[in-house]
Amino acid sequence: VGVFVIVSSVVLFLFGINLGRGSVGFSGWVDNPNTLGLMLAAPLIILLARILDQEAGWKYKSLPLFSAGIIILLLTQSRGAVIFLSLSALAFWVARKGMSTAAVFAAVLLFIMVGWGPEVTELVSPILSQKYDLKIEEESLIGPRIEAWAFGWELFQYQPFFGHGIGSSQPIMEGRRFVDHHGLHFHSSYVTALVETGALGLSAMLLMLLTALIKGYRRLQFLRYCRTDGFAMSAVPWAILVGALGHGLVETWFLSAGSAAALLLWTMIGLILISPSPKLVRRKLSLPHRG
Numbered sequence: 001v002g003v004f005v006i007v008s009s010v011v012l013f014l015f016g017i018n019l020g021r022g023s024v025g026f027s028g029w030v031d032n033p034n035t036l037g038l039m040l041a042a043p044l045i046i047l048l049a050r051i052l053d054q055e056a057g058w059k060y061k062s063l064p065l066f067s068a069g070i071i072i073l074l075l076t077q078s079r080g081a082v083i084f085l086s087l088s089a090l091a092f093w094v095a096r097k098g099m100s101t102a103a104v105f106a107a108v109l110l111f112i113m114v115g116w117g118p119e120v121t122e123l124v125s126p127i128l129s130q131k132y133d134l135k136i137e138e139e140s141l142i143g144p145r146i147e148a149w150a151f152g153w154e155l156f157q158y159q160p161f162f163g164h165g166i167g168s169s170q171p172i173m174e175g176r177r178f179v180d181h182h183g184l185h186f187h188s189s190y191v192t193a194l195v196e197t198g199a200l201g202l203s204a205m206l207l208m209l210l211t212a213l214i215k216g217y218r219r220l221q222f223l224r225y226c227r228t229d230g231f232a233m234s235a236v237p238w239a240i241l242v243g244a245l246g247h248g249l250v251e252t253w254f255l256s257a258g259s260a261a262a263l264l265l266w267t268m269i270g271l272i273l274i275s276p277s278p279k280l281v282r283r284k285l286s287l288p289h290r291g
Contacts, residue, residue: 002043006069009036013075025077034251037078038261041247044069045088045239052092052232080250088243095220095235145187145250147178152191156198163198166255189248193255205254208269212241216272237268 009028012018020027020036027033047069050062073081155164155172164172169192173184186192193202216238223234244265248254256262 002040002046002069003065005036005039005043006065006072009040009072010068013072026072026075028072033076034078034080037073037076037081038084038247038251038253040069040073040076041081041084041088041243042240042261042264044073044085045243046233046236048089048092049232049236049239053230080247083250084243084247086243087246088239091239091242092232092235095217095238096224096231098221099217144178144182148173148183148186149188149191151176151178152186152188152195155195159198161198161200163194163196163201166196167257168196169252185252187250187252189252189254192252196255208273209241209245212269212272213238213245215275215277216241219272219275219277237271240265240268241272 009026012028013026017028018026019029020032025033027036030036030039044066047062047066051066073085158164169186170184172195173186186195190202193205197205220231220235220238224231244254244261253259253261254265
């Protein structure tokens with residue numbers, strides 16, 4: 001599926017065909033660039049894992065597809081999808097190096113941002129906010145979204161425990177006029193869960209996500225001492241989960257029925273949760289071999 005999405009998008013771009021609805025970014029044959037970006041994220045993560053594992057033949061088959069997919073992703077200007085892929089790529093590195101190394105990296109990054117924050121922002125802002133014609137766009141990633149998030153907080157206070165009901169966001173948003181925000185959802189999976197399912201529903205969702213995040217990391221730390229090949233492919237479910245947690249901050253899809261991305265995410269979470277725990281694996285490996 002990912003190969004089809006990448007190849008078809010490349011073909012449409014080469015022929016100058018852009019069928020999206022009124023957006024400056026490239027959307028190919030789907031409705032808008034953010035949709036195409038989300039469709040590209042998971043295939044690119046899998047292709048990256050193939051490249052990292054350096055499987056025979058797959059490295060040279062995956063590298064051209066991965067490169068083409070990255071170009072299409074940048075053309076979509078879907079900054080949320082770029083966050084998704086970037087966090088997933090970082091997750092592969094954390095899984096391989098361990099959390100202590102990641103903490104050192106985070107401390108160095110924080111030091112750079114505190115010391116040279118304005119210079120770094122000035123350097124990368126033209127890249128992160130470019131239009132399809134490569135001109136600078138002043139609108140930030142979360143600017144218009146804050147307006148919807150504030151409205152979501154107001155709604156939460158009316159129904160703080162059980163929320164307004166799953167699927168209630170769209171009819172509620174239809175009756176609200178915003179200054180800058182566009183669309184009929186809150187552009188945040190967490191705000192949507194808070195409004196529709198209340199504090200109890202959001203807590204249940206966060207508990208499941210956090211459990212999968214911790215168990216997945218512990219399992220990968222055990223696997224990296226047990227195997228030398230195929231480690232990156234084993235880390236794909238966890239990497240997708242890490243990327244999705246960041247992407248969900250700015251887009252609504254975690255609880256979207258019928259969403260292929262949501263189905264993929266919860267399938268990855270299920271794979272992590274049902275996987276044997278490291279303690280169980282150690283116990284089984286310590287058993288005497290009986291032929």
